[in-house]
Amino acid sequence: MNRLLRIVRRFFGNGEIEAPAISGFFGEYRFLSNFWPATVRFEGQVYPTVEHAYQGAKCVDPTMREQIRLAKRPGKAKKLGSKVKPRADWDEVRAEVMRHLVSQKFQRHSELGDQLLATGNAELVEENSWGDTFWGVCEGEGENRLGRILMEVRQELRLSRGR
Secondary structure (H helix, E strand, O other), X not given: OOXXXXXXXXXXXXXXXXXOOEEOOOHHHHHHOOOOOOXXXXXXXXXXXXHHHHHHHOEOOHHHHXXXXXXXXXXXXXXXXXXXXXXXXXXXXXXXXXXXXXXXXXXXXXXXXXXXXXXXXXXXXXEOOOOOXXXXXXXXXXXXXXXXXXXXXXXXXXXXXXX
């Protein structure tokens, strides 16, 4: 869906326009990215980013999981994760694993939670150019699962903090 169509769809009953979408997690919104440095825990281990933990979570080989955890950069962790044979139930559990990790990121790091809350009611769209239509949107197409998870976590934070 193109940007103009998203803006038009934001019109609601009283004719006002909601906050514009935040499309793409870079610049001032880079903190929304799974590559942002914010430690999270998965199965007793501390990972430097959500990306590291997510890639490690799909791995059944403990040696490879540790290599992913210790990767110097999240891009390297992602590359290593793309080469592993994922656990048998990965397709069924990957969205819940991601949700758990993203929630943890914003709960454990209150300054990031504050930044997420500061996005107000803006739609969060993981717009990308690398063709990921499961977690994001590419060329107007995609499920935007990461964006939806972020919006759910934002709402949970809002409720838990009484905002």
